[in-house]
Amino acid sequence: MAETNWQFVGKIEDLKSRPLQQIEVSGKKLALSYKDNTWGVISGFCNHVGGPLGKGCLEGDYIVCPWHYWKFHRQTGIGQPGYEENRVQQYETK
């Protein structure tokens, strides 16, 4: 079984203050979201041409890339319906 390398990213109360933000873990930019008492972490780079997903906005459970508006599910990283193959990396949280 693979060992998970958990990283501390901040105090919960601080992180809850914004529904979507860019964080950096071990030099990697990630998009952290908090909505309906659940967290989501996906890659901070859009797989179109690298837009900063953590600086986009939330539309329902989708993060909207600020550059050309592609959408990715905030917890699974899967592209919006009809574009599911446009998936970005998803990360576990606890």
Ligand code: FES
């Ligand atoms: S870089 Fe994200 S939609 Fe183009």
